[in-house]
Amino acid sequence: MLKQFVKQLTVSSMRKFSTSGQKNFRVAVCGACGGIGQPLSLLLKRNPLISELRLYDISRVPGVVADLAHVDTKVRVCGFMGPDEICGALECVDVVVVSAGAPRKPGMSRDDLFKINACTVKDITKAIVAKCPKALVAIITNPVNTCVPIAAEIMKNDGVYDPKRLFGVCTLDIVRARTFIGEVNGVDPKKVDISIIGGHSGVTIIPVLSQANPAFKGDQAAIEKMTKRIQEAGTEVVTAKAGVGSATLSMAYAAHRFTNSLLKGLKGEKNVMECSYVESSVTEASFFSTPLVLGKNGIDANCGLPKLSEYEKKLLEKAIPEIKKDVQKGIEFAKK
Numbered sequence: 001m002l003k004q005f006v007k008q009l010t011v012s013s014m015r016k017f018s019t020s021g022q023k024n025f026r027v028a029v030c031g032a033c034g035g036i037g038q039p040l041s042l043l044l045k046r047n048p049l050i051s052e053l054r055l056y057d058i059s060r061v062p063g064v065v066a067d068l069a070h071v072d073t074k075v076r077v078c079g080f081m082g083p084d085e086i087c088g089a090l091e092c093v094d095v096v097v098v099s100a101g102a103p104r105k106p107g108m109s110r111d112d113l114f115k116i117n118a119c120t121v122k123d124i125t126k127a128i129v130a131k132c133p134k135a136l137v138a139i140i141t142n143p144v145n146t147c148v149p150i151a152a153e154i155m156k157n158d159g160v161y162d163p164k165r166l167f168g169v170c171t172l173d174i175v176r177a178r179t180f181i182g183e184v185n186g187v188d189p190k191k192v193d194i195s196i197i198g199g200h201s202g203v204t205i206i207p208v209l210s211q212a213n214p215a216f217k218g219d220q221a222a223i224e225k226m227t228k229r230i231q232e233a234g235t236e237v238v239t240a241k242a243g244v245g246s247a248t249l250s251m252a253y254a255a256h257r258f259t260n261s262l263l264k265g266l267k268g269e270k271n272v273m274e275c276s277y278v279e280s281s282v283t284e285a286s287f288f289s290t291p292l293v294l295g296k297n298g299i300d301a302n303c304g305l306p307k308l309s310e311y312e313k314k315l316l317e318k319a320i321p322e323i324k325k326d327v328q329k330g331i332e333f334a335k336k
């Protein structure tokens, strides 16, 4: 019955659109009915670059689709529920955003989610390989540092891996840094330009405060305090939510910003830049986040390491072994 309802709402989902036009991209959200997936889908429903939004989850899809479909924008909303329907969700999409998987509870590290989420990422990647191997793939699911290498290995095994098209979403770290620096500097957060390099967990999150624009106002103690606040901001939310999840609204906002940048790049817009955790030769870690220029094929250029202060160089030294460990864990899991 439920499945029939979902299918009714997907009647036109298989209609093909040319992606040579500039504003008719198809985007799939995997984990669309979750805490991040729902507000993210709402933001995407309002995005003028999107013609079709495919919502995939293992439960609650009919209700979310019926609700979202009433929003008065042109974006067509289609629902797909359960593993039997994932292929329909991914057929010929341009961008896949993956937020499927469990969030942290207080006391857990992101790495503690590995056991629960690694299989989810593996299964979704297999479907991506089968149905939309050329799509840009943005992974939100934690632990990002490990989930992205898992997806890369699965794609490699099937001979469809293109490192320019696979991204770990770290945009929430940037969004937070802009907010916190805006508060301290007394400026509009939207005017703050900051890069965050490394990965997306604890000490692997390296805010490059020395290059912030406008310059970060504060002595070394203030720099260290701000660095720690940005590194621990996810835990701040997990603690405040007291067992019912982690960041969802700010994450949906950040994921929409990142997805929109991917779409602007695909559309051919110039100078689209985002930091993202991708395969990299910039440091010894084979995956690493640095500022990237986005274009029609995903990554156009990796801008490499920004200039670092002595303090940031020490943060980098500490982060690299952690990221290498996280990457290795993903590679070993994918090989099993």
Ligand SMILES: NC(=O)c1ccc[n+]([C@@H]2O[C@H](COP(=O)([O-])OP(=O)(O)OC[C@H]3O[C@@H](n4cnc5c(N)ncnc54)[C@H](O)[C@@H]3O)[C@@H](O)[C@H]2O)c1
Pocket: 030, 031, 032, 033, 034, 035, 036, 037, 056, 057, 058, 059, 099, 100, 101, 102, 103, 104, 113, 117, 120, 123, 139, 140, 141, 142, 143, 144, 169, 170, 171, 172, 173, 200, 245, 246, 247, 248, 251
């Ligand atoms: N990258 C980041 O900055 C960042 C920020 C916040 C949260 N996260 C991570 O995002 C993930 C999702 O968080 P949330 O708050 O939305 O969690 P949630 O539990 O509210 O939602 C997750 C959704 O995924 C669905 N799901 C589970 N297994 C699935 C599968 N195999 N296929 C399809 N859907 C499946 C669930 O049904 C649920 O609707 C977590 O792993 C969390 O740690 C990452």
Ligand SMILES: O=C(O)C[C@H](O)C(=O)O
Pocket: 103, 104, 110, 142, 172, 233, 234, 235, 237, 238, 246, 247
């Ligand atoms: O902290 C978490 O577990 C979720 C996410 O990675 C975040 O940074 O908010």
